[in-house]
Amino acid sequence: MKTFDFIEEYIIFEIEYIVLSINKGTDNNYFIFSFIMEDYDLGELHYFGIWAEEQQYLDFLEGKIAYLEVFKNAKDIFRIRKNYDYQIIDTQKITINQVAKDEFPLASSFFPRTDLVDLIEDLKKCICLKQNSRYSALKVAKKLPSIDTNSYPKKSYPKQNQLKPKENYVPKTSTTSAGK
Amino acid sequence: MTFNNLHQDVPQNCSCIENATIIKENQIYTRFLKYPEIESRYFETHWEKWTKKGKIPTFVKQNDCANICLYKNASVDNYTDENRAWIINYYLKQFRVTQKDKNAILVFQLKPKAGLIEHTPSEKNPFHHSFFKEDEFSIDSIEIIELIELKNENI
Numbered sequence: 290m291k292t293f294d295f296i297e298e299y300i301i302f303e304i305e306y307i308v309l310s311i312n313k314g315t316d317n318n319y320f321i322f323s324f325i326m327e328d329y330d331l332g333e334l335h336y337f338g339i340w341a342e343e344q345q346y347l348d349f350l351e352g353k354i355a356y357l358e359v360f361k362n363a364k365d366i367f368r369i370r371k372n373y374d375y376q377i378i379d380t381q382k383i384t385i386n387q388v389a390k391d392e393f394p395l396a397s398s399f400f401p402r403t404d405l406v407d408l409i410e411d412l413k414k415c416i417c418l419k420q421n422s423r424y425s426a427l428k429v430a431k432k433l434p435s436i437d438t439n440s441y442p443k444k445s446y447p448k449q450n451q452l453k454p455k456e457n458y459v460p461k462t463s464t465t466s467a468g469k
Numbered sequence: 470m471t472f473n474n475l476h477q478d479v480p481q482n483c484s485c486i487e488n489a490t491i492i493k494e495n496q497i498y499t500r501f502l503k504y505p506e507i508e509s510r511y512f513e514t515h516w517e518k519w520t521k522k523g524k525i526p527t528f529v530k531q532n533d534c535a536n537i538c539l540y541k542n543a544s545v546d547n548y549t550d551e552n553r554a555w556i557i558n559y560y561l562k563q564f565r566v567t568q569k570d571k572n573a574i575l576v577f578q579l580k581p582k583a584g585l586i587e588h589t590p591s592e593k594n595p596f597h598h599s600f601f602k603e604d605e606f607s608i609d610s611i612e613i614i615e616l617i618e619l620k621n622e623n624i
Contacts, residue, residue, distance in 0.1 A: 302562045302563055302566065303593070304501050304559070304560060304562070304563045305501055305503065305544065305563075308562065308563045308566050308567065309566050323566050323567065324563070324566060324567045325567055325569055326567065326569045327503055329503075329504070329510075329518075332518060332519070332521075332522040332524070356565075356566060372524075373515060373518060373519055373526065374526055374527050374528075376527075389569075391568060391569050392567075392568075392569050393568075394565065394566050394567070394568070395564070395565045395566075395568055397565050398565040398566050399565075
């Protein structure tokens with residue numbers, strides 16, 4: 290099983306589990322973990338791990354391209370199984386053709402503009418990245434544009450009326466009574 | 470309310486609920502669901518997932534109180550008219566990266582005896598709350614308002 294040695298991890302999204310993280314390797318490369326699914330029965334988390342091309346990685350952080358593009362152009366792709374402590378159980382190198390259609394990131398998987406300020410602040414605090422001249426994420430942070438919502442892809446949300454509380458609501462998938 | 474289940478396997482000097490408070494009336498919360506079709510998993514904690522497999526998380530051996538409590542609580546987010554768009558977008562971030570999982574947003578209220586709650590904001594989520602279930606907690610301890618399933622057409 291291939292092992293990975295990382296000296297720094299930056300978590301981009303984390304909801305319930307780490308969804309997307311960028312990891313700095315010992316050889317100054319960057320490795321991106323992206324969540325695929327939870328195997329509830331086995332108690333495992335499945336991830337893709339990719340070595341990203343430098344320009345792709347930078348373009349993603351700058352909001353120029355979606356994660357989908359980074360993923361499609363990855364140098365190497367691995368399917369990785371982790372336990373709930375994020376310890377790697379198994380690693381398998383795969384090709385893009387072995388990725389199921391419903392496992393691909395969506396075309397809208399852009400780095401969120403709302404996280405841009407947080408990222409810049411985090412990167413400024415990150416000594417290891419400051420020391421790295423070739424892949425200096427700090428440089429990236431400095432040249433990132435000011436937050437201009439017009440320069441980012443438009444996103445739409447569920448319609449407001451979909452989110453209003455409904456009285457006596459019973460979920461369609463429910464098998465037992467709810468809302469008591 | 471009793472919290473014997475919550476404090477099982479927790480070091481004696483570690484209390485997960487010392488800063489938690491009683492549940493306020495009319496407060497609406499959301500929770501990110503991975504299994505919207507199975508109610509019994511709606512509020513299953515990381516701790517319960519581990520112990521169901523007969524395993525104990527690594528940090529328990531290190532008596533890491535903060536992490537133990539993190540695994541023992543169920544994450545919920547405070548949901549208001551003002552933060553609605555932010556919350557939905559926050560949950561959609563995951564869906565954009567990983568569409569394979571069935572994801573949904575549960576919108577609900579907690580009944581007064583459901584447990585205790587603590588506002589535990591993070592840098593990335595100022596609305597995050599830790600909910601600690603009391604021993605008799607069940608799906609009947611909440612009032613479901615809505616279940617929003619995330620689909621491609623929401624994006």
